[in-house]
Amino acid sequence: MDETVTPETASRLRRGDSGPARGVLDAPLDADEFARLTGKILASVSQVIDGKPHAVRSALIALLAEGHLLIEDVPGVGKTMLARALAATIDADVRRIQFTPDLLPGDITGVSVFNPVQRHFEFTPGAVFAHIVIADEINRSSPKTQSSLLEAMEERQVTVDGRTHVLPSPFLVVATQNPFEMEGTYALPEAQRDRFLMRISMGYPDAAAEALMLRQRDAVNPLDGLTPVASAREVTAMIAWARGVHLAPALEEYVVALAQATRSHPDIRLGASPRATLQLVRAAKVRAALDARSYVIPDDITELLSPVFAHRLIPNRSAAGGRAGAAVVVEALERIAASVRVPLASRP
Numbered sequence: 001m002d003e004t005v006t007p008e009t010a011s012r013l014r015r016g017d018s019g020p021a022r023g024v025l026d027a028p029l030d031a032d033e034f035a036r037l038t039g040k041i042l043a044s045v046s047q048v049i050d051g052k053p054h055a056v057r058s059a060l061i062a063l064l065a066e067g068h069l070l071i072e073d074v075p076g077v078g079k080t081m082l083a084r085a086l087a088a089t090i091d092a093d094v095r096r097i098q099f100t101p102d103l104l105p106g107d108i109t110g111v112s113v114f115n116p117v118q119r120h121f122e123f124t125p126g127a128v129f130a131h132i133v134i135a136d137e138i139n140r141s142s143p144k145t146q147s148s149l150l151e152a153m154e155e156r157q158v159t160v161d162g163r164t165h166v167l168p169s170p171f172l173v174v175a176t177q178n179p180f181e182m183e184g185t186y187a188l189p190e191a192q193r194d195r196f197l198m199r200i201s202m203g204y205p206d207a208a209a210e211a212l213m214l215r216q217r218d219a220v221n222p223l224d225g226l227t228p229v230a231s232a233r234e235v236t237a238m239i240a241w242a243r244g245v246h247l248a249p250a251l252e253e254y255v256v257a258l259a260q261a262t263r264s265h266p267d268i269r270l271g272a273s274p275r276a277t278l279q280l281v282r283a284a285k286v287r288a289a290l291d292a293r294s295y296v297i298p299d300d301i302t303e304l305l306s307p308v309f310a311h312r313l314i315p316n317r318s319a320a321g322g323r324a325g326a327a328v329v330v331e332a333l334e335r336i337a338a339s340v341r342v343p344l345a346s347r348p
Helices: 007-014 031-046 053-064 079-088 105-109 143-155 207-216 232-243 249-264 274-290 298-312 325-339
Strands: 069-072 094-098 110-115 120-125 132-136 157-160 163-166 172-177 198-200 268-270
Touching (some): 031 053, 031 232, 031 274, 053 079, 053 172, 053 232, 053 274, 069 079, 079 094, 079 172, 105 110, 105 143, 120 163, 143 157, 143 172, 198 298, 232 274, 249 274, 249 298, 274 298, 298 325
Parallel strands (some): 069 198, 094 132, 132 172
Antiparallel strands (some): 110 120
């Protein structure tokens, strides 16, 4: 995986060409091939992330739902390791950006540089021109730098000096942040958080997984043993397959009812956006596909409700009562899920 983006590389990425393909698809993807590829990706990442199948699965859902993933947890639990492990399983271009206070927007999007020989400005792509971008400790950069990702995450393009440059496909931003060490950091604004499909936490490993880590990783980096198991073209085909999963009209109404309930809940000041509704549907379709189903069931929606909605919602201060805002939001979502009528979806 080449982490250097040249103008030639950027041009190739915009064409959706990941270089010499190891998995060129000569026929449309079918259910068996989808299961085979996703199974290999999950198994490969799980070799590095011990005892965290939910986090690994969430990362794959974000990739295949064409969303972005925010991993928020304490230091040392494997946030960056998860992002790098997922990147290592895809035969595609990967860039890691360490967000710091002196990071500039041009370092991310790219800049126009004057060519004295040709006597014109040439665009030099920034670090965002890759299939998978790891934004490490994203809240340590200034709001101006954070905002440089807004267009890229939503429209999959960047505009520099009035010219638009298309980003590669597939495109995934995996951002990490520490929720406790807040000194010298800049909280992500609502517009930035709303562009993340899901927010997850890694959590501490159990005793057995931590003991296994001590035995296996004392002298060997587990990332060194990972090899790509899918190409960028295969990932694009898996995304298209997941989009074809059936969502019954009754479940469409159910998703809308859940979103509208967050906007009228007395404990919530800012409810879920229409973007959140759309992304919940996309994530539910991928979850169904990972379970070898061609249709969505209510459990696909309710299981993803908190990961997709919670980081977008802002609680009322009066509802907190000394509690953390995150706890208020989670409790509100649980009450919403219990109160909104679940439709009886029939198999198509």
